[in-house]
Amino acid sequence: THSAKISIREISSDNIITLLNRLRKQIGSDRIIHMTFHGGEPLLCFSLIKDIIEVIEKNFINIVISIQTNGILISKEIVDYCTRKSIRIGVSLDGISFHDNIGRFGKEGKYLYNRVLNNIELLIKSNIDFGILAVISKMNYESIYDFVKYFHTMGVKKFVLNPMLKLDGADNEINTDVLLENYLNLINYIDGVNNNICHPDDYISERGITTIIHSLFLNKSQQCYSLPCGAAMNLLACDSNGDIYPCDVFFNNNDFI
16 A cells, blocks of 8 residues: 555455454444455455455444445446445546546556546446545646546546645645635536535535535534544554554554554
8 A cells, every 4th residue: 555665465354353343342333334445456356355245244234345446457247246235436546538547557558547437437337336536646636627527427426536645755746726726616516516406316526525514514524534633533544464553644654553
């Protein structure tokens, strides 16, 4: 998960079960636990994920599972399984052009980008619970409004836009005035769409904007976007070797294990 380190470890079902048992002792069985499998690419280990899910189903209740994937390996088999098991899927994609996604697929990976677009269409047709996560960087920050509008027109309703932080030497080079203008246009677009919709299932949302609204008006928080930060309070991250961190931002930082 860390850009400076590559690991070939796979997480084990024993580590997951140990963590869930400890959590259940702390918070009881009634509270819902949201568990996400994510990078490295989790669909490379899909058979392992299925094994873990089978163990979880036999031993726990109120566990909501999701998978965050780059979308390359999505197939009808995976979609059908996730639909049966009510597993949510998040696809990581940074824009509507191949250029916006060079950081994900490389300069020669246009066929991978096209495959992901086809797989997004498969997800839309399946009516599975899914959304798109984009990292906002100097490559795409000027087009986030167009990005959301384009995929919403296709049928996507849930979005997450994560601004790239200056970690690992990353340099944003972002004009914040332009970024703000795009966000305001996006807010107006979402507001306009939702004001003309009768059923909540058809609402469009972007998690950062939704969190701001909840914080201002509803005093409601969600996951790591809660205010104040929810690290170690309503969020934990489990590394493949079983190490626990207060948040996945701190992976491989020994001070936070």
